[in-house]
Amino acid sequence: MKKMFIGGQWMTAHDERTLPVVSPVDGQAYDDIPRGAAHEIDLAVDAARRALDDGAWGRMTATERGRVLHGIGKKLLDHVDELTEIEARDTGKPLATARNDIVVLARYFEFYGAAADKVHGEVIPFQNGHHVSLLREPLGVTAHIIPWNYPAQMIGRTIAPALAMGNATVLKPAEDTSLSALRFAELATEAGLPAGALNVVTGLGEEAGAALAAHPGIDLISFTGSNEVGTLVQQAAARNAVKCVLELGGKSPQIVFADADLDRAVPIIVKAIIQNAGQTCTAGSRLLVEQGAFDAVVERVAQVFAKVRVGTPAMDLDCGPLMNPAQLARVNRYIDAARAAGVPVLAQGRIADGVPSGGYYARPTLFGPVPRTDALACEEVFGPVLAAMPFADEADAIALANGTPYGLLAAVWSENAGRAYRVAKAVRAGQVFVNCYGAGGGVELPFGGTKRSGHGREKGLLALEELSSTKTLVHFHG
Numbered sequence: 001m002k003k004m005f006i007g008g009q010w011m012t013a014h015d016e017r018t019l020p021v022v023s024p025v026d027g028q029a030y031d032d033i034p035r036g037a038a039h040e041i042d043l044a045v046d047a048a049r050r051a052l053d054d055g056a057w058g059r060m061t062a063t064e065r066g067r068v069l070h071g072i073g074k075k076l077l078d079h080v081d082e083l084t085e086i087e088a089r090d091t092g093k094p095l096a097t098a099r100n101d102i103v104v105l106a107r108y109f110e111f112y113g114a115a116a117d118k119v120h121g122e123v124i125p126f127q128n129g130h131h132v133s134l135l136r137e138p139l140g141v142t143a144h145i146i147p148w149n150y151p152a153q154m155i156g157r158t159i160a161p162a163l164a165m166g167n168a169t170v171l172k173p174a175e176d177t178s179l180s181a182l183r184f185a186e187l188a189t190e191a192g193l194p195a196g197a198l199n200v201v202t203g204l205g206e207e208a209g210a211a212l213a214a215h216p217g218i219d220l221i222s223f224t225g226s227n228e229v230g231t232l233v234q235q236a237a238a239r240n241a242v243k244c245v246l247e248l249g250g251k252s253p254q255i256v257f258a259d260a261d262l263d264r265a266v267p268i269i270v271k272a273i274i275q276n277a278g279q280t281c282t283a284g285s286r287l288l289v290e291q292g293a294f295d296a297v298v299e300r301v302a303q304v305f306a307k308v309r310v311g312t313p314a315m316d317l318d319c320g321p322l323m324n325p326a327q328l329a330r331v332n333r334y335i336d337a338a339r340a341a342g343v344p345v346l347a348q349g350r351i352a353d354g355v356p357s358g359g360y361y362a363r364p365t366l367f368g369p370v371p372r373t374d375a376l377a378c379e380e381v382f383g384p385v386l387a388a389m390p391f392a393d394e395a396d397a398i399a400l401a402n403g404t405p406y407g408l409l410a411a412v413w414s415e416n417a418g419r420a421y422r423v424a425k426a427v428r429a430g431q432v433f434v435n436c437y438g439a440g441g442g443v444e445l446p447f448g449g450t451k452r453s454g455h456g457r458e459k460g461l462l463a464l465e466e467l468s469s470t471k472t473l474v475h476f477h478g
């Protein structure tokens, strides 16, 4: 049985309740985590506040914080094999993908460790006799609620910049995937992170998560997950006038013009929907193709798509199982509904022989042409399902790309640089890639949504602004 980490102590829930840890690979429970709730969230927020007010963490200089973060990055790389195993078993993803996630987690700590003492304030010209400085300060206690699709990467993305800015953090990992967060807390402590700077409370979203979002002692909430829960979190934060960074869903378009370099585009387009079995907020889930090239392009994509293989982490194929039975049922519901509506299936990947019968494996499916009103054209499936649709011209491509409630990522594929730039400018999304795609990639690259995909920015140096506050200091010196 695992314990959670609060104020530098490992503990069970006060009422000893637990939750099973179930592997998506075979549907079997193999461990337990504490079912923390409001009581444990109170303890964690209190521990974080004390770390800032009376603890070693609050006294550290920015340079010292940077050193600790760098040490964490190194520690993580020293344990990359062990962490890879934990993450692969917890999420079901292929070993190579899990390993990459751990390397990215470490990279976040390297990047923000190096940035910690390079965040400066400003001096503002003002009336004679006054010196005005704009100080950049930590917000205080920051709350972080993360989903199950990239548990390790999400820890790095949200916790590393928060710590770099000197906040004390409370992390609520997803109930399906808490193990990497717990081992991470242990390693971070060994690397010198003082007690209370990071607190990890495991438990259900509607219990521990809701208690954290509603807690009057937090100064910011960073939430990554579904739109439904994002709305609840924002409502809870509003009652305490707490700032929110929300990273929600996506329905990201791959916009392919007839002059695209298909040798380059096709493998990247397939990977962008297959990666993590499509359980990626930035999955390229819509393939929009210029009408005259539609048949030729989808034929090329179908050939690669049909070769996709799904298996266990140890098989190390293109993707693993889905996260849980609800997720499998959801994805199959979309596939069955589209088939029943007569939407043509252009290709399907295969589930490898020998996968355990209790696992949550879905067949990757390419549909097209998908009617613009079909659920597959505008709703987030969060699975390995790609919807191909033709467009008439540049204006139609832009209208189609912008025609969902989401606006997270987009890609434009064209050898015409002027057109690629015009379309990239017109698409509403937080990141747009031209002749490339970076689903979730790029620690250095500011990332976040427009429209219903959320607001606020993570990654890159902009994350440090989100996770800090300014104070305008006006000093009259005569």
Ligand code: NAD
Pocket: 145, 146, 147, 148, 149, 172, 173, 174, 175, 203, 204, 205, 206, 208, 209, 210, 211, 213, 224, 225, 226, 227, 229, 230, 232, 233, 247, 248, 249, 250, 280, 281, 380, 382, 408, 449, 453, 454
């Ligand atoms: P989810 O919203 O169900 O859960 C996310 C987290 O919120 C979990 O830790 C969960 O325990 C917690 N939670 C659940 N109910 C809560 C409540 N009432 N109050 C507070 N916290 C609560 O999402 P999920 O199913 O884990 O993840 C899938 C969704 O996340 C997809 O829509 C996906 O697009 C989105 N996502 C977005 C990004 C991004 O960066 N934009 C990244 C990953 C996932």
